[in-house]
Amino acid sequence: MFYILMIVIFVASMIIQGRLRRLASKYSNIPVASGITSNQAVLQMLDSYDVTGVVVKHTGGDLTDNYNSREGTINLSDTTYNRNSITAVAIAAHEAGHAVQDSQGMGAYRVRQFLAPAVNICSRLGVYVVLLGVVISYVVEKDFGGIGYHVSTVGIVMYSVAVIFYAVTLWIERDASRRGWKAMQELQWVSDDQLRAAKKLLWAAGDTYAIALASSAATLLRLLAMRGGRRR
Numbered sequence: 001m002f003y004i005l006m007i008v009i010f011v012a013s014m015i016i017q018g019r020l021r022r023l024a025s026k027y028s029n030i031p032v033a034s035g036i037t038s039n040q041a042v043l044q045m046l047d048s049y050d051v052t053g054v055v056v057k058h059t060g061g062d063l064t065d066n067y068n069s070r071e072g073t074i075n076l077s078d079t080t081y082n083r084n085s086i087t088a089v090a091i092a093a094h095e096a097g098h099a100v101q102d103s104q105g106m107g108a109y110r111v112r113q114f115l116a117p118a119v120n121i122c123s124r125l126g127v128y129v130v131l132l133g134v135v136i137s138y139v140v141e142k143d144f145g146g147i148g149y150h151v152s153t154v155g156i157v158m159y160s161v162a163v164i165f166y167a168v169t170l171w172i173e174r175d176a177s178r179r180g181w182k183a184m185q186e187l188q189w190v191s192d193d194q195l196r197a198a199k200k201l202l203w204a205a206g207d208t209y210a211i212a213l214a215s216s217a218a219t220l221l222r223l224l225a226m227r228g229g230r231r232r
């Protein structure tokens with residue numbers, strides 16, 4: 001059952017990533033109606049939200065765009081930096097959306113920042129702690145109500161931090177896309193057709209975070225099943 005679920009998630013993730021790459025490459029050849037570049041778009045959007053102290057920089061790679069809160073930079077990749085395609089402007093507006101979230105002190109954004117340093121260690125170690133608990137239950141105690149059960153529970157709580165992180169991340173990513181898309185509309189950078197194209201692209205990008213959440217939730221279910229037993 002679990003393996004079928006993982007295969008479904010894996011196939012869905014391939015489809016979603018393929019769709020994102022296809023849309024990004026298709027719209028990277030179409031200039032926006034206003035001719036504005038991604039860099040100008042970021043500055044206009046930040047200005048309209050009164051966000052100061054954020055600069056645009058170039059970063060290598062493809063679809064590696066990000067907002068760095070600590071350094072106050074919006075890093076745009078090779079296909080995005082200083083370009084006027086629908087893809088470049090939409091992605092730049094999305095990253096500017098993150099800068100707006102940060103400057104407005106959005107709750108979910110703060111939660112994500114708080115959880116981020118703990119996520120890797122919690123997700124990796126959590127799995128091992130659950131396994132350790134299962135070994136104690138099976139091998140040492142030969143019982144599912146003892147210390148092993150509680151050790152597994154600690155592992156499950158640890159892993160849950162990662163699931164919460166992915167859920168909050170999905171929320172933040174959708175919100176940044178909504179903000180970016182709204183700016184594209186209100187600041188009149190694109191035609192109506194292009195606005196629809198940008199929406200498709202931004203939502204396809206957000207779907208990759210939905211897959212990350214689904215995958216971590218499936219693993220959590222698996223860990224719960226492994227723990228088994230009931231507290232007496």
Ligand SMILES: [Zn+2]
Pocket residue numbers: 094095098173176
């Ligand atoms: Zn984002």
